[in-house]
Amino acid sequence: MTLRGRAPRRGRALRDLRIIRDGALLVRGDRIAALGTRRRVESLRGARRAEKLNLGGRVVLPGFVDSHTHLVFPASRAAEYEQRIAGATYEKIARSGGGIRSTVESLRRATPRALHDRAAAHLREFAAHGTTTIEAKSGYGLDWKSELKILTIVAELHQEQPLDVTATFLGAHVLPDEFQRRPEAYVDLLTRAWIPTVATAGLAEFCDVFCDRGAFTVGQSRRILSAGRACGLVPRIHAEQLAHTGAAKLAIEMQAASADHLDKSDRDDIRALALSNVVCTMLPGCSFHLGLRRYAPARELIEAGAIVALATDFNPGTSPTVSMPMILSLACTQMRMTPAEAISAATINAAYSLRQHDRVGSIEVGKYADLAAFDVADHREIPYYFGVNLCSLTMKRGAIIHHKIP
Ligand SMILES: [Zn+2]
Numbered sequence: 001m002t003l004r005g006r007a008p009r010r011g012r013a014l015r016d017l018r019i020i021r022d023g024a025l026l027v028r029g030d031r032i033a034a035l036g037t038r039r040r041v042e043s044l045r046g047a048r049r050a051e052k053l054n055l056g057g058r059v060v061l062p063g064f065v066d067s068h069t070h071l072v073f074p075a076s077r078a079a080e081y082e083q084r085i086a087g088a089t090y091e092k093i094a095r096s097g098g099g100i101r102s103t104v105e106s107l108r109r110a111t112p113r114a115l116h117d118r119a120a121a122h123l124r125e126f127a128a129h130g131t132t133t134i135e136a137k138s139g140y141g142l143d144w145k146s147e148l149k150i151l152t153i154v155a156e157l158h159q160e161q162p163l164d165v166t167a168t169f170l171g172a173h174v175l176p177d178e179f180q181r182r183p184e185a186y187v188d189l190l191t192r193a194w195i196p197t198v199a200t201a202g203l204a205e206f207c208d209v210f211c212d213r214g215a216f217t218v219g220q221s222r223r224i225l226s227a228g229r230a231c232g233l234v235p236r237i238h239a240e241q242l243a244h245t246g247a248a249k250l251a252i253e254m255q256a257a258s259a260d261h262l263d264k265s266d267r268d269d270i271r272a273l274a275l276s277n278v279v280c281t282m283l284p285g286c287s288f289h290l291g292l293r294r295y296a297p298a299r300e301l302i303e304a305g306a307i308v309a310l311a312t313d314f315n316p317g318t319s320p321t322v323s324m325p326m327i328l329s330l331a332c333t334q335m336r337m338t339p340a341e342a343i344s345a346a347t348i349n350a351a352y353s354l355r356q357h358d359r360v361g362s363i364e365v366g367k368y369a370d371l372a373a374f375d376v377a378d379h380r381e382i383p384y385y386f387g388v389n390l391c392s393l394t395m396k397r398g399a400i401i402h403h404k405i406p
Contacts (some may be wrong), residue, residue, distance in 0.1 A: 001061040001379055002035065003344060003362040008279065008307045008352040014341040017379060023060070026050060027369040030397035035365055055373045055393065055405075059382070061343065062362050063132025063370035063394060064324040065350035068260050068281055068311035071136035071157075071165070072119045072150045073103050074110040077316045081289075090290055090318065091214055091242065099317055100140070100174045107140045107150075116153045122314070123163050125322045127401045130372030130391040133351070133360050134163055135311075137208055139170030143178075144194060147171055151203040162401035166354055168206040168236060169198045172216050172224045187220050191227035199231035205355075206257060207233035211247035218246045225254045234355065240264040241286070252276045258309065258353040262296045263287065270297060274304035279353035281309040282345075284330035285319035298335035309350040310342060325374075329386035339380040369398040373405075 001017040009016075024041035026034040027050075034041055041047055080093050080102075093099050107115070119136075126134060136154045141147035151167055158165040171190050179186035198204050207228030211221040215238075225235040235254045239247035241261035248269040251259035259273065260281040273280055282296040301308050310327050313319040321327070324346050331342040351361025360370050373393040374382055382390070394402040 001059065001343065002364065003062055003348045004364040005362075007357040007361065008349045009344050010305045010307055011302065014302060014308070014344040014349075015338060017340050017343060019379075025363065025369075027395075027398045030368055030399075032363060032365050032367055032369050035363060057377075058373045058392060059376050059379055060363075060371055060373045061130075061379070062347045062360070063372050063396065064130050064346050065354065065356070065361050066126065066131050066134040066311050066314070066324060067258065067279075067309055067350040067353045068283060068313050069134050069136050070139065070170075070313070070315035071122060071134065072107075072115055072138075072153050073140050073316050074106045074115060074118070075103075075316065076320065077103065080317065084290065094174075094214060101177065103140045103316055104142050104146075104176065108143065108146045112149055112153060115149070116156060119153060119157055120160070122322060123157060123165070124402075127162050127394050127396070128391060129323045129325060129389055130374070130394055131322070131324055132163060132370040132372070132394065132396045132401075133166070133354070133356065135166045135168055135206070135354055137168040137170040137173075138204070139173030139208075139210075142171065142173065142176035147194065148203075151198065155203065162396050162399070164356075164360070164396075166206070166356070167204040168208045169195065169204040169228070169233065170208040170210070171195070172209040172221070174210060174215050183216075183220065187216075187223055190224055195224070195227045195233065196231050199228070199233050204233060206236050208236040208238065210238040211250065212238060212241055212245060213243035218250050221247065221250055222254070225250075225256070229254065236260065240269065248273060251278045257355065260311070260313075261286070262301075263292075263294050265297060267300075270300050270304050270306065273301065274306040277307065279307045279309050279349060281311050281350070281353060282331065282335065283311055283313035283319060284334055285312050285321050285327055287334070288330050289319050289321075295330075295335045298331065298337050302337070302341060307349055307352065308341075308345045309353050310345040311350060323389070325382055325389065325391065326386060328383040332383040339383050342383060343379060369395055371395040
């Protein structure tokens with residue numbers, strides 16, 4: 001499945017995976033040098049002395065692009081998981097000092113080494129499930145020293161590879177305890193000090209806000225994202241997850257790269273998003289893990305012509321999974337996306353939302369050799385089998401970073 005051609009994809013184009021049967025590709029250095037049927041590629045002059053990797057009988061696709069993760073955190077929140085099963089809601093747990101604030105408290109105490117090693121282990125698991133590029137947000141520090149600690153680790157992980165890791169500054173995740181009664185003072189701190197410093201130091205490419213009930217208002221979010229944009233950080237927004245707030249419309253107004261979640265978006269939002277270039281990133285792992293019945297309106301968004309993407313939202317509170325294949329299963333079964341639509345959403349459209357569609361997200365000459373091979377007979381079997389990892393090989397920039405082929 002090459003997914004080559006125009007990006008991003010909307011509507012019916014999401015179903016066009018550009019499959020080459022009995023295909024092959026030639027990798028030179030970190031890039032794809034040629035692509036086509038096996039016969040054609042094997043006859044190329046440059047292919048004769050190439051090392052051969054036989055993936056016969058498997059499905060090969062572009063490595064997944066996971067455009068929404070909270071990669072760096074100190075520990076699981078399994079105790080809350082148990083409380084929720086017993087009936088407590090996510091918001092009730094948050095009000096009683098659990099939730100994001102409990103992760104913040106332990107992250108502030110954690111050493112950079114421990115956080116780094118934990119995140120690096122997660123990256124190896126992402127790779128083992130076919131993911132080759134991820135976005136990673138700060139937002140569990142919420143004081144300058146701790147936010148800097150997270151962004152520094154993200155930069156180190158990108159340097160070390162095996163995955164490309166793009167940083168997003170999410171200082172506006174929730175209000176830190178020290179600012180509970182002074183939200184505007186915290187917004188001032190973000191807009192006047194932290195955001196300009198993050199941008200100047202090149203510590204992030206994007207600026208995100210959790211614009212929702214219990215987090216930041218539309219007005220505060222507008223100030224924060226405007227400050228980011230003024231110094232070159234592209235906006236992203238956590239929108240319409242817990243309540244309908246108007247965050248999706250704000251995403252359009254701010255020309256955000258993406259509006260993420262959208263579970264509570266209404267018809268008016270869908271129509272407006274479809275006319276925009278904002279990528280609608282759906283995160284079905286959250287609804288699944290929180291045991292909610294409501295998922296983002298994928299069918300309506302696709303039929304209206306919106307740009308849709310899928311991501312894990314990997315985080316300890318609401319979506320502790322690194323598995324894009326599991327996200328595809330949820331998208332197909334719970335949101336009625338077709339397997340092909342889900343695959344387009346998890347590769348080329350996600351790459352577009354990270355502004356990296358010129359180098360990742362599809363298998364095309366000149367792009368990075370970022371590939372995932374699955375032990376399945378056709379692409380529909382990737383979401384069809386769930387709870388099992390059938391990814392047998394992952395390649396990042398031409399290097400094999402995961403394999404279990406005998
Ligand atoms: Zn998130």
